[in-house]
Amino acid sequence: MSLLKSIHSPADLKKLSPKEFPLLCQEIREQIISVVSSVGGHLASNLGVVELSVALHYLLNTPQDKIVWDTSNQAYTHKLLTGRREQFHTLRQYGGLSGFCKREESEYDTFNAGHAGTGVSAAYGMVEARDQQGLRHKVVCVVGDGAMTAGMTLEGLHHAGGTNRDFIVVLNDNQMSISKNVGAISSYLNRTFTGEFFTKVREETSQLLGAIPHIGPDMQKMARRAEELAKGMILPGLLFEELGFHYVGPIDGHNFEHLLPTLENVLKMRGPVLLHVITKKGLGYQPAVDNPVWFHACPPFVRETGEMAKKAPRPSYTAHAVNTLIKLAKEDRRIVAITAAMCEGTGLTAFEKEFPDRLYDVGIAEQHAVTFAAGLAAEGMRPVVTIYSTFLQRSYDQVVHDVATQNLPVAFCIDRGGLVAEDGTTHHGAFDFAYLRHVPNMVVMAPKDENELQHMIKTALSYDGPASVRYPRGTCLGVPMDQQPAVLEIGKGELLREGTDVAIAAIGVTVGQAVKAAERLAEDGLSVAVINGRFVKPLDDELIARVAGQTRCLVTVEEGSRMGGFGSAVLESLAEQGITVPTKLIGLPDWYIEQGPQDLLREKYGLTAEGIYQTVKGFWEQLSTKGGEVRARNVRRETFSLRGESLYHPEGDEQGS
Numbered sequence: 001m002s003l004l005k006s007i008h009s010p011a012d013l014k015k016l017s018p019k020e021f022p023l024l025c026q027e028i029r030e031q032i033i034s035v036v037s038s039v040g041g042h043l044a045s046n047l048g049v050v051e052l053s054v055a056l057h058y059l060l061n062t063p064q065d066k067i068v069w070d071t072s073n074q075a076y077t078h079k080l081l082t083g084r085r086e087q088f089h090t091l092r093q094y095g096g097l098s099g100f101c102k103r104e105e106s107e108y109d110t111f112n113a114g115h116a117g118t119g120v121s122a123a124y125g126m127v128e129a130r131d132q133q134g135l136r137h138k139v140v141c142v143v144g145d146g147a148m149t150a151g152m153t154l155e156g157l158h159h160a161g162g163t164n165r166d167f168i169v170v171l172n173d174n175q176m177s178i179s180k181n182v183g184a185i186s187s188y189l190n191r192t193f194t195g196e197f198f199t200k201v202r203e204e205t206s207q208l209l210g211a212i213p214h215i216g217p218d219m220q221k222m223a224r225r226a227e228e229l230a231k232g233m234i235l236p237g238l239l240f241e242e243l244g245f246h247y248v249g250p251i252d253g254h255n256f257e258h259l260l261p262t263l264e265n266v267l268k269m270r271g272p273v274l275l276h277v278i279t280k281k282g283l284g285y286q287p288a289v290d291n292p293v294w295f296h297a298c299p300p301f302v303r304e305t306g307e308m309a310k311k312a313p314r315p316s317y318t319a320h321a322v323n324t325l326i327k328l329a330k331e332d333r334r335i336v337a338i339t340a341a342m343c344e345g346t347g348l349t350a351f352e353k354e355f356p357d358r359l360y361d362v363g364i365a366e367q368h369a370v371t372f373a374a375g376l377a378a379e380g381m382r383p384v385v386t387i388y389s390t391f392l393q394r395s396y397d398q399v400v401h402d403v404a405t406q407n408l409p410v411a412f413c414i415d416r417g418g419l420v421a422e423d424g425t426t427h428h429g430a431f432d433f434a435y436l437r438h439v440p441n442m443v444v445m446a447p448k449d450e451n452e453l454q455h456m457i458k459t460a461l462s463y464d465g466p467a468s469v470r471y472p473r474g475t476c477l478g479v480p481m482d483q484q485p486a487v488l489e490i491g492k493g494e495l496l497r498e499g500t501d502v503a504i505a506a507i508g509v510t511v512g513q514a515v516k517a518a519e520r521l522a523e524d525g526l527s528v529a530v531i532n533g534r535f536v537k538p539l540d541d542e543l544i545a546r547v548a549g550q551t552r553c554l555v556t557v558e559e560g561s562r563m564g565g566f567g568s569a570v571l572e573s574l575a576e577q578g579i580t581v582p583t584k585l586i587g588l589p590d591w592y593i594e595q596g597p598q599d600l601l602r603e604k605y606g607l608t609a610e611g612i613y614q615t616v617k618g619f620w621e622q623l624s625t626k627g628g629e630v631r632a633r634n635v636r637r638e639t640f641s642l643r644g645e646s647l648y649h650p651e652g653d654e655q656g657s
């Protein structure tokens, strides 16, 4: 009988003997590797916390006691131990288990996450809630060394350490963020882990003492004290102790003989405690140990070889964006690139290879990344912040307050714009048009294909103010590329098709779908204009007005939040210009979008050619059956049939609007 199968809740775990835990962990790893190899996921981080998760659930009394998983991409074992083993094969799939913690999924998931660095703050909120309510349970936050570089984590430690509440933070230190962890905190932790410096000091101290003849007990005491002092100076104990935490560790996070008694003691301690646990990313699957970066968030792979199961047919938008950056950086020494711990995901590893001194990985510090870029721009550089749409949300005020108020030339390459698939709710890039559009001085662009992408990046880097280019996750279209990136005229859209019945104004990846929809509508006898918006801001008001004036209704399309996005911009523009035209907005609705394959989600939210076709057709029919009367443009009341031709009077009557 499998041990894992006998566990339906953490209560069953307590029925096992700790001697059985290594075998249980083996089964857990087997399960994780098997499922992730077929659906993809955060393999390396999860394989590293199997023992830690078992130990926590064994010693705590969850769900009364609370475990908060920072980022929560490492919660697979937690899921397997908390009644979700049977659904585990649905991980990250449409309608299946989330790859992250979700309160709506399980009472054991105490806090939803996906973005790094929220754990300590959330858990500390739970500590205060517990104490405010006179309750007595434990609250434990598990936070990675990567997330330790996030400003929020430090803010949370700063707050919690200033009080004397019972609160346990487990620092899961695998010396890796997605890539090798960076920065001063990481070096500090790393030094401890290897203990090289400490060992050296210790050796030197004893050599020194050995050289002194007749060392007496007082001297020995002094020597021990010196060693302790040296230890205090270099162990992270000092950092955390100064922040008000009792520091315990570091301990081996894969060894139950260390983990269980230490954790047991820590759970009895009062006040804020930080337990430092050393783990290895990917443990139990050699390809993941060898390449933890690739296996951080991997697509499905062949288990036997560790190779990607299905190769992408074409390069990604990400690769095209970075190739363009490299091209431009060769010509302009002022261009430097910045990433917040996403060197691989944003493709900047290629940039780093070319320009090792011009790439800054600032750690999981999006806010700093943007203000740092503002500083660079203020002194004449041309920084590019290359960042996922969802993570730029963290830097909203930095965009507003530090970049845009001063009209500084910071370029934003916004990757993962729109639907990102399996990471789901926390990771879809749904809001960037909306949260950037209203910021004065911002230029907001989205290309219809990879060729336009290169021109937009060039445009952003030539523009004397803040400018963003957003592009999607996934492979590009395979269109022919112009030899050189060129500067586009700011605020000029592109009319791709003329038409007199319907105008479709689309932006970004939806443009190609809009064109296909228009072709089908044309087969049905409708005359459909298609605008490639190119700029969400400044919008091409003139083009929108002209085309809206020639057609009877307008449909906007964007892979982003409908509220406040491109469609809203079009509506505002029409209103400003006094143009009344029946308008429909296609985009993401006012709720959080679930996980699922991009194709499926695009279909569900009407963003495919078929979806656009159906919406336009339905809209057209709705308008034409509304007593045949529709208000269009700013001057005339017009009547039209579904086909429009017989009742349409271009010269119009003079009834006015």
Ligand SMILES: Cc1ncc(C[n+]2csc(CCOP(=O)(O)OP(=O)(O)O)c2C)c(N)n1
Pocket (backbone or CB within 6 Å): 045, 071, 073, 074, 114, 115, 116, 117, 143, 144, 145, 146, 147, 148, 172, 174, 176, 177, 178, 281, 340, 341, 342, 364, 366, 391, 394
């Ligand atoms: C705000 C934010 N920025 C970037 C990311 C992308 N990201 C996900 S996990 C991760 C590394 C986290 O490292 P660590 O906390 O050490 O956890 P590990 O995977 O090593 O267990 C990063 C950068 C994110 N989720 N949230």
Ligand SMILES: CC(=O)[C@@H](O)[C@H](O)COP(=O)(O)O
Pocket (backbone or CB within 6 Å): 071, 073, 114, 115, 178, 296, 297, 345, 416, 420, 423, 473
């Ligand atoms: C947890 C997290 O935020 C990242 O690991 C993210 O899942 C990576 O996404 P991509 O696979 O799109 O790079």
Ligand SMILES: [Mg+2]
Pocket (backbone or CB within 6 Å): 144, 145, 146, 147, 172, 173, 174, 175, 176, 177
């Ligand atoms: Mg780590």
